[in-house]
Amino acid sequence: MTSRLQNLWAQGQPAYNFFLTIPNAWTAELMARAGFDAVTLDMQHGLIDFATALQQLQAISTTETVPLVRLQWNEPSIIMKMLDAGAAGLICPMIDTAVDTAAFVRACRYPPAGIRSYGPIRAGRLVPGDYFREANEKVLAFAMIETASAAENLEAIAAVPGLSGLFVGPYDLSVSLGLQRIADIYDPVLRDVLRRVLAACAENGLIPGIYGGSAEHLRELSGMGFRLLSTGDDTKLLEQGAQALLGELRRSGR
Numbered sequence: 001m002t003s004r005l006q007n008l009w010a011q012g013q014p015a016y017n018f019f020l021t022i023p024n025a026w027t028a029e030l031m032a033r034a035g036f037d038a039v040t041l042d043m044q045h046g047l048i049d050f051a052t053a054l055q056q057l058q059a060i061s062t063t064e065t066v067p068l069v070r071l072q073w074n075e076p077s078i079i080m081k082m083l084d085a086g087a088a089g090l091i092c093p094m095i096d097t098a099v100d101t102a103a104f105v106r107a108c109r110y111p112p113a114g115i116r117s118y119g120p121i122r123a124g125r126l127v128p129g130d131y132f133r134e135a136n137e138k139v140l141a142f143a144m145i146e147t148a149s150a151a152e153n154l155e156a157i158a159a160v161p162g163l164s165g166l167f168v169g170p171y172d173l174s175v176s177l178g179l180q181r182i183a184d185i186y187d188p189v190l191r192d193v194l195r196r197v198l199a200a201c202a203e204n205g206l207i208p209g210i211y212g213g214s215a216e217h218l219r220e221l222s223g224m225g226f227r228l229l230s231t232g233d234d235t236k237l238l239e240q241g242a243q244a245l246l247g248e249l250r251r252s253g254r
Contacts, residue, residue: 004037004038004064004065004066005037005038005066005089005140005228008037008227009207009227013227014222014226014227014228014229015037015038015066015227015228015229016036016037016038016229016230017036017037017038017039017040017068017209017228017229017230018031018034018036018038018039018040018230018231018232018233018234019039019040019042019046019070019211019230019232019233019234020039020040020041020042020046020048020056020233020234021042021045021046021047021048021233021234021235022046022047022048022234022235022238023046023047023048023049023052023056024052024056025052025055025056025058025059026059027234028041028055028056028059028060029059029060029062029063031234032059032060032062032063032065032067033063033065035065036065037065037066038065038066038067038068038089038228039060039065039066039067039068040067040068040069040070040091040230041053041056041057041067041068041069041070041087042070042233043069043070043071043072043082044070044071044072044073044093046070046233050081050082050085053069053082053085054085054086054122057085057086057087057122058086061086061126066088066089067086067087067088068087068088068089068090068091068140069082069087069089069090069091070090070091070092070093071090071091071092071093072093073093073094074092074093074094074095074100074103074104076103076106076107076115079092079104079107079108079116080107080116080117083108083116083120083123083135083139084119084120084121084122084123085121085122085123086122086123086126087123088138088139088140089139089140089141089142089164090104090108090139090140090141090142091142091144091167091209092104092141092142092143092144093144093146093169094144094146094147095143095144095145095146095147095150095157096147096149096150096153097149097150097153097156097157098153098156098157098159098160100143100157101143101157101160101163102160104141104143105141105160105161105162105163106162108139108141108162109135109136109139109141109162110132110135110136113136113161113162114136114162116135118132120132120135123135136162139164140164140165140207141162141163141164141165142163142164142165142166142167142207142209142228143157143160143163143165143166143167144166144167144168144169145157145166145167145168145169145173145193145197146168146169146170146171146172146173146176147172147173147176148173148176148177148178149176150173151173151176151177151193151196154166154193154196154197154200155196155200157200158197158200158201158203158204158206159200159204163204163206164206164207165201165206165207165208165209165228166197166200166201166206166207166208166209167209167210167211167228168193168194168197168208168209168210168211168226169211170182170183170185170190170210170211170212170213171183171211173190173193174187174190177189177190177193183213185212185217185220185221194210194221194224194226195224197210198224198225198226202225207227207228208225208226208227208228209226209227209228209229209230210226210228210229210230211230211231212229212230212231213231214231215231217231218231
């Protein structure tokens with residue numbers, strides 16, 4: 001399932017990712033069919049529980065879009081259950097140290113590389129081949145860099161074996177660093193962290209990912225070298241579309 005992303009990255013191209021927050025299989029399928037390279041079920045800040053996540057993963061599987069999940073926490077049972085349900089990759093929030101990262105990676109990998117329990121009840125039926133033999137290499141594991149502690153320990157986090165990439169959460173990171181401008185990618189303090197993320201990824205063969213507040217920001221971030229580019233979510237898109245339509249109706253008169 002991750003070959004679409006891996007092919008893009010092998011060519012030096014970015015992959016575009018969209019976040020899902022609405023607990024509904026139809027909206028998940030609709031966004032997957034829009035043509036994004038990946039969609040991410042946001043189980044941290046979205047309104048999605050496991051039962052709905054399973055239905056959404058099934059809906060996304062009717063398309064070529066790669067299904068990712070942002071976990072609600074760095075907890076082994078959650079990690080293993082989402083992978084068994086068919087998530088092609090995971091984004092783990094609130095990582096502070098290399099120890100946190102190692103625990104996340106171990107839960108994503110089968111022995112001897114990790115502690116993942118065998119039982120890919122749905123994942124093992126999604127693709128041809130031997131899922132067990134290929135999972136450790138193909139399942140994506142992204143550690144979020146979104147705290148001052150993570151920024152301080154960034155190079156050690158990136159050096160953890162088995163990690164696939166780093167994913168910057170600029171909103172929480174800005175708050176944690178005490179910056180006045182939230183998610184301003186031109187802020188010199190945040191900009192320095194972004195450069196360090198890119199350097200750490202290059203040194204360790206990782207994919208640099210980030211959430212950007214706008215298409216303009218994503219163009220800038222892509223030019224810097226970020227390769228998993230995310231912006232927007234279904235809640236914001238629905239809200240903005242409704243507001244734009246209502247504004248147009250009101251301008252044309254009642």
